Amino acid sequence: MDIEVLGALAVQENGVSVTPTAPKPRQVLALLALHADRVVPVSALIEELWGTTPPRSARTTLQTYVLQLRELIAAALDGGGRDSAPGDGADGAGAERGPRSAKDVLVTMPSGYLLAAGDGESDVRAFERLAGTGYRAMDAGDFPGAARQLRQALALWSGTAFADVQAGVQLDMETRRLEESRLCALDQRIEADLRLGRHRELLAELTVLVSRYRAHESLHGQFMLALYRSGRRGEALEVYQRLRTTLVRDLGLEPSAGLRRLQRSILTASPETAVPPPGAAKERLVPTS
Numbered sequence: 270m271d272i273e274v275l276g277a278l279a280v281q282e283n284g285v286s287v288t289p290t291a292p293k294p295r296q297v298l299a300l301l302a303l304h305a306d307r308v309v310p311v312s313a314l315i316e317e318l319w320g321t322t323p324p325r326s327a328r329t330t331l332q333t334y335v336l337q338l339r340e341l342i343a344a345a346l347d348g349g350g351r352d353s354a355p356g357d358g359a360d361g362a363g364a365e366r367g368p369r370s371a372k373d374v375l376v377t378m379p380s381g382y383l384l385a386a387g388d389g390e391s392d393v394r395a396f397e398r399l400a401g402t403g404y405r406a407m408d409a410g411d412f413p414g415a416a417r418q419l420r421q422a423l424a425l426w427s428g429t430a431f432a433d434v435q436a437g438v439q440l441d442m443e444t445r446r447l448e449e450s451r452l453c454a455l456d457q458r459i460e461a462d463l464r465l466g467r468h469r470e471l472l473a474e475l476t477v478l479v480s481r482y483r484a485h486e487s488l489h490g491q492f493m494l495a496l497y498r499s500g501r502r503g504e505a506l507e508v509y510q511r512l513r514t515t516l517v518r519d520l521g522l523e524p525s526a527g528l529r530r531l532q533r534s535i536l537t538a539s540p541e542t543a544v545p546p547p548g549a550a551k552e553r554l555v556p557t558s
Contacts, residue, residue: 309384452482
């Protein structure tokens with residue numbers, strides 16, 4: 270089963286879409302797909318669909334949605350015509366039971382439901398794998414490798430996670446979590462590019478990012494550094510002032526100590542704001558609190 274949630278929801282079995290068009294079955298599939306190969310409790314699915322005030326018929330209605338999903342999966346399995354490999358199926362007895370059935374793919378467990386992805390691809394898992402490799406490369410001082418791995422991870426995103434799914438409590442929480450993971454990978458990729466002296470290439474991207482994330486200190490710090498290194502010291506200081514105005518007005522907070530240090534470094538043309546030489550030490554160039 271191939272799963273994509275980093276943008277529009279797309280779930281395929283044997284190359285055939287099993288993504289329903291009805292909003293609530295779509296929610297159920299989205300939550301199961303995100304947690305593929307793990308049990309999603311009935312309580313979590315009910316909360317996703319109806320919040321804190323589910324109807325009395327919630328469990329029965331949820332079972333109906335599961336049956337609808339199994340019908341789509343069964344049609345995909347019939348259309349694909351692929352027998353399961355030995356060990357497929359929820360109980361590991363695929364070789365004895367023959368072809369995988371819809372119940373082997375969407376499994377009823379004592380406490381909930383499990384979507385068995387088998388050997389398919391998941392864009393979330395691919396993103397986490399590539400991002401993790403990129404973070405380890407950053408820690409090792411391999412900035413070209415980090416930039417490459419993190420760029421590949423970010424390329425898996427085609428928009429906001431679950432962009433075309435009506436999100437309830439659970440999916441809304443997961444969307445925020447995934448967005449935070451994406452921003453972390455983006456932050457590290459930009460830092461790797463700064464370490465490689467690609468400050469001019471980053472200006473257009475950072476212009477858009479600081480406009481979108483008006484209170485994100487790390488992105489503003491990176492933009493300040495890229496501007497300064499591109500000979501635009503005055504604009505770098507203006508970025509700091511705009512951020513400070515936003516933080517004070519909207520949150521009642523001053524910029525972090527790290528960002529204030531960066532501003533002072535730009536004011537005094539400190540060496541820490543210079544373009545790093547090849548083989549420079551691994552410490553962060555954008556101070557953080």
